[in-house]
Amino acid sequence: MRDLDIAEVAQRSGVPASTLRFYEEKGLIASVGRRGLRRLFDPVVLQRLGLIALGRAAGFSLEEIALMFAPDGRPRIDRQKLAAKAEELDGTIRELTAMRDGLRHAAVCRSPSHMECPTFRRLLTAAASGAIGARRKKAALPKRR
Amino acid sequence: MRDLDIAEVAQRSGVPASTLRFYEEKGLIASVGRRGLRRLFDPVVLQRLGLIALGRAAGFSLEEIALMFAPDGRPRIDRQKLAAKAEELDGTIRELTAMRDGLRHAAVCRSPSHMECPTFRRLLTAAASGAIGARRKKAALPKRR
DNA sequence: GTGCCACTTCAAGCCGACTTGAGGTCAAGC
DNA sequence: GCTTGACCTCAAGTCGGCTTGAAGTGGCAC
Numbered sequence: 001m002r003d004l005d006i007a008e009v010a011q012r013s014g015v016p017a018s019t020l021r022f023y024e025e026k027g028l029i030a031s032v033g034r035r036g037l038r039r040l041f042d043p044v045v046l047q048r049l050g051l052i053a054l055g056r057a058a059g060f061s062l063e064e065i066a067l068m069f070a071p072d073g074r075p076r077i078d079r080q081k082l083a084a085k086a087e088e089l090d091g092t093i094r095e096l097t098a099m100r101d102g103l104r105h106a107a108v109c110r111s112p113s114h115m116e117c118p119t120f121r122r123l124l125t126a127a128a129s130g131a132i133g134a135r136r137k138k139a140a141l142p143k144r145r
Numbered sequence: 146m147r148d149l150d151i152a153e154v155a156q157r158s159g160v161p162a163s164t165l166r167f168y169e170e171k172g173l174i175a176s177v178g179r180r181g182l183r184r185l186f187d188p189v190v191l192q193r194l195g196l197i198a199l200g201r202a203a204g205f206s207l208e209e210i211a212l213m214f215a216p217d218g219r220p221r222i223d224r225q226k227l228a229a230k231a232e233e234l235d236g237t238i239r240e241l242t243a244m245r246d247g248l249r250h251a252a253v254c255r256s257p258s259h260m261e262c263p264t265f266r267r268l269l270t271a272a273a274s275g276a277i278g279a280r281r282k283k284a285a286l287p288k289r290r
Numbered sequence: 291g292t293g294c295c296a297c298t299t300c301a302a303g304c305c306g307a308c309t310t311g312a313g314g315t316c317a318a319g320c
Numbered sequence: 321g322c323t324t325g326a327c328c329t330c331a332a333g334t335c336g337g338c339t340t341g342a343a344g345t346g347g348c349a350c
Contacts, residue, residue: 005296005297006296006297007296007297013273014273014275016338016339017297018338018339018340019337019338019339021298021299022337022338022339026337035346035347036297036298036345036346036347037297037298037299037344037345037346037347038296038297038298038346038347039297039298047260050269050270050272050273051269053272053273054268054269054272054273056272056337057240057244057272057277058244058248058272059244061336061337062336062337063336075258075259075260077251077259079251079252079253080252082248082249082251082252083248083249083252083253085248086245086246086248086249086252089241089244089245089248090245092241093238093241093242093245095202096234096237096238096241097238099202099203099204099234100231100234100235100238101231103203103227103228103230103231103234104227104228104231106222106224106227107224107225107227107228107231108224108228113220114220114222115192115220123199124195124196124199125195127195127198127199127201127202127203128158128159128195128198128199130159132202150326150327151326151327152326152327161308161309162327163308163309163310164307164308164309166328166329167307167308167309171307180317181315181316181317181327181328182314182315182316182317182327182328182329183316183317183326183327183328184327184328201307206306206307207306207307208306
């Protein structure tokens with residue numbers, strides 16, 4: 001397949017051109033050349049963008065993701081890091097599950113005020129102790145066209 | 146109990162003084178007066194900080210949390226919002242669970258490269274489709290002294 | 291050959307939740 | 321009464337991941 005210009009990559013990947021330039025600047029992707037000023041990308045960049053999206057979804061930072069590609073551009077995915085991230089996710093899942101159940105209870109609880117509900121108060125204690133202190137970003141909805 | 150100065154509140158709550166001032170500015174907490182320049186807080190602020198921590202842990206923004214207190218300062222917690230947040234968490238939990246399982250598999254997978262592993266490729270597809278696009282913040286470790 | 295306009299660069303802006311720093315004040319202990 | 325230093329204010333900085341805007345360029349259709 002022939003090389004793609006940035007608009008084509010954007011269209012096929014769903015990643016905005018501005019983000020592609022940003023990723024190139026950060027060394028996450030590379031263009032194979034130019035036609036005039038315009039970047040040309042090898043179609044293989046699409047797979048790479050997929051890996052980047054996966055890494056982001058798994059909670060890796062762009063910097064961490066960058067380290068997962070060898071200088072030659074081949075993925076060099078570290079199984080230990082994957083396992084560590086899986087463990088991290090597992091912890092987060094447990095916290096979120098506790099929080100979800102607590103919220104669900106609080107939402108239907110018949111105590112006159114939340115302050116009098118033991119379940120709510122347990123949540124409060126847990127939050128104060130930092131046991132469920134994970135701060136999460138809102139899911140940044142992928143802008144699919 | 147007598148009023149507390151900001152250092153006492155910080156110490157008892159684990160919330161830095163700078164954050165307490167910030168929260169006051171945002172209307173999340175209020176001081177009851179001053180001794181000279183220094184803020185004095187009613188001890189009830191500690192409970193309030195607990196609620197704020199809980200809200201943050203549940204994924205509410207400071208702005209949303211501010212709306213959960215009536216002008217008189219009493220919590221006015223909306224059961225619908227709690228239920229909605231619980232649903233949101235539930236979705237996140239499902240995504241994270243899929244991701245965790247995928248990562249775990251990828252970490253032990255015997256395929257020569259991740260690209261040849263069907264499980265990994267499935268994850269890739271899911272991430273690309275936005276089905277698991279939740280971006281989460283790292284848990285901001287509570288600075289307990 | 292010339293006009294269009296999608297691309298280019300570079301700097302700056304944005305978001306949320308705070309933190310940091312400079313410079314000022316004042317209650318309390320000596 | 322004077323020093324001390326913990327507090328005060330206000331502005332600016334930080335972090336990550338992008339987006340936006342102004343000003344420039346050059347390939348391609350006509």
